[in-house]
Amino acid sequence: MSRPGVLNFGVLIVVLVFFTLPVALLVLYSLNVRYGSVPSLRAWLYLAGQYRTFGAALVSSLAYGLSAVALVFAACVIPAKAIARSSRSGTAVLEAVLLTPALLPSITFAIGVHQLFIRAGLVDTWLGVLLVLSFVAYPYMLRALIAAYESIDPAYEQCARNLGAGMFQTFRLVELPFLLPGAAAGGSVVFLVAFSDYFLVFLIGGGIVPAYTSYLVPFIRSADYSIASALSIVFLLVPIALFVAQDRLLTLVLRGRGMAV
Amino acid sequence: MSNRRAPCRCRVLAFLPLVPFVLLMVAGIGYTGMQSLGLLVSTRSSVAYEPGYAAILGSAWFYRSLFYSLYIASVSTGLAVILGTLLALALRRLPDRLFTAALVYKVPLILPHVVIGLIVLLAFGGRGLIARAVDAISFWAALGLTHRVFDLLSPPGSGALIAAYVFKSAPFVTLLVYAVLRRFDTRQTETARMLGAGAFLRxxxxxxxxxxxxxxxxxxxxxxxxxxxxxxxxxxxxxxxAMLAIDVFNRYWYRDLSARPAAMASLIVMLAISLAFVIVYFLLVRRQRRGVRHV
Incomplete structure (x- = not known):
């Protein structure tokens, strides 16, 4: 093999070791394979036995993750279009202000929000958790939709309107198919942010709202690494399964409309 | 252009759906700000509290936490940017077939932070993989070099924290840098080499x-x-x-109301520092309209 060939394989091996070894470590620990202990299915059997609490936590996290995606999409679509189509100089500043919540450390406003939610009775409720998560995650959707709208020629919309389509019809039949890939990308990030968050769910949910992260963290804190690893593997598999499903669905929908994928 | 003719009223109305989000942000920060000044801390107006700023500026814990947070953030950012950029440069040279396999570098991007924490504990913890491996080799032990070398960064937990942040962030740097690097025409460097430019100059x-x-x-x-x-x-x-976020949270969650203004004041300081970086971010983004962006 030539010298660059060997170098390339070297790079690949380093990358594979660094990024797959941690996942392999999770698998090994979940099976209790480690120095000085007997491999066992204890962790997986425990989770199977606890399927009610474990399932409730997973379903709750999935529910607020997916609801956050829907809520954020609904809230961002119209503002994204307004920003993308505006040629005013102040728009850039407005966009920056609207995108800021994703960059600020969440604790800087979350503690104030927590106290307001106490007064509003939103603390320890599912709705409160959904609101605060949507609030930290919406900029990712907004940015993705702005980029998507910037790539749509305004002439499409004008054509549709000239041909007599109403505003909603234009959106559903003309703009939405173009927006879908961007919305899917933004939605994936929004889902990941909401689904993976520990602090905000713990602060606003107060341990009352079941959550996957709140279920996992006590096992890590009490150093029960076998069960924590098994839970982490599920944690990794669920979003991957969702992304694959989303990708298939998107391809089907766009193909059905005769658009290039 | 149709948008030129759109009445101004419509443009303002278009932002209506985001108003609840903006209000939540303003209210959360506003409330924090008021409490940092000793206002609105108690529901009883007869109880007065001192503003928290004097308390934090005169106390050692605040400076310690602040500088510790800045230190951890700087070291992990520095390492993540260097390693992430090197990875992007290495990936660029890979042929397509190998590149597909190398996409596993994105794994930490999907992993939640709590899982990254667990992985670091498994790898670096006192009972972790690396500690065991190092202990197992008696040659190192003979030199007095046990896994304690990993605790060398003196405050406990610093090494683990930096390792976790670098593991999570370096792939993110790679993602952004690689997106730009992919469009870079390598014929430029070839031409420069032929014209006699050295590696450093190139x-x-x-x-x-x-x-x-x-x-x-x-x-x-x-x-x-x-x-x-x-x-x-x-x-x-x-x-x-402790990192500032942990310190503030403990003061908010476990202490009585008299500790509240100081905790909120440190949040405001944290916010001010963060906002300065946010402004730097948007100034940087403006310079590269065509690059891949995070937000």
């Missing part, structure tokens, strides 16, 4: 101007994150000194 004049904008924007995001996040220090960090 890097400084050709590659660096392309690399630094995405690396810098990624760096700002990584810095902001490791400066103020809660999840990882909660799992990995020590309490003395």
């Amino acid at each position: 890097f400084r004049c050709l590659l660096f101007p392309v690399l630094w904008p995405p690396a810098a924007t990624a760096g700002v995001i990584v810095f902001l994150f490791s400066f103020g996040a809660f999840d990882l220090p909660f799992l990995l960090g020590g309490s003395r000194p």
Whole structure:
């Protein structure tokens, strides 16, 4: 093999070791394979036995993750279009202000929000958790939709309107198919942010709202690494399964409309 | 253009759906600000509290936590940017077939922070993989070099925290840098080489101007994150000194109301520092309209 060939394989091996070894470590620990202990299915059997609490936590996290995606999409679509189509100089500043919540450390406003939610009775409720998560995650959707709208020629919309389509019809039949890939990308990030968050769910949910992260963290804190690893593997598999499903669905929908994928 | 003719009223109305989000932000920060001044702390108006700023500026814990947070954030950002950029440069040379396999570098991007914390504990913890491996080799033990070498960064938990942040953030830097690097025409460096430019000159004049904008924007995001996040220090960090987020949270959650203004004042300081970086971020982003952006 030539010298660059060997170098390339070297790079690949380093990358594979660094990024797959941690996942392999999770698998090994979940099976209790480690120095000085007997491999066992204890962790997986425990989770199977606890399927009610474990399932409730997973379903709750999935529910607020997916609801956050829907809520954020609904809230961002119209503002994204307004920003993308505006040629005013102040728009850039407005966009920056609207995108800021994703960059600020969440604790800087979350503690104030927590106290307001106490007064509003939103603390320890599912709705409160959904609101605060949507609030930290919406900029990712907004940015993705702005980029998507910037790539749509305004002439499409004008054509549709000239041909007599109403505003909603234009959106559903003309703009939405173009927006879908961007919305899917933004939605994936929004889902990941909401689904993976520990602090905000713990602060606003107060341990009352079941959550996957709140279920996992006590096992890590009490150093029960076998069960924590098994839970982490599920944690990794669920979003991957969702992304694959989303990708298939998107391809089907766009193909059905005769658009290039 | 149709938007020119759109009445102004419509443009303002278009932002209506985001108003609840903006209000939540303003209210949350406003409330924090009021409490940092000793106002609205208690529901009984007869109880007065001192503003928290004098308390934090005169106390050692605040400076210790602040500088510790800045230190952890700077070191992990520096390492993440350097390693992430090197990875992007290495990936660029890979042929397509190998590149597909190398996409596993994106794994940490999907992993939640609490899982990253767990992985670091499994790898670096006292009973972890590396500690065991190092202990197993008696040659090192004979030199007095046990796994304690990993605790060398003196405050407990610093090494683990930095390792976790670098593992999570370096792939993110790679993602942004690689997106720009992919469009870089390698014939430029070939031409420069033929014209007699050395490796350093080629890097400084050709590659660096392309690399630094995405690396810098990624760096700002990584810095902001490791400066103020809660999840990882909660799992990995020590309490003395603690990261600012942990310190503030403990003061808010476990102490009585008299500690509230000081905790809120440190949040406001944290917010001010973060906002400065946010402004730097948007100034950097404006320079690279066509690059891949995070937000």
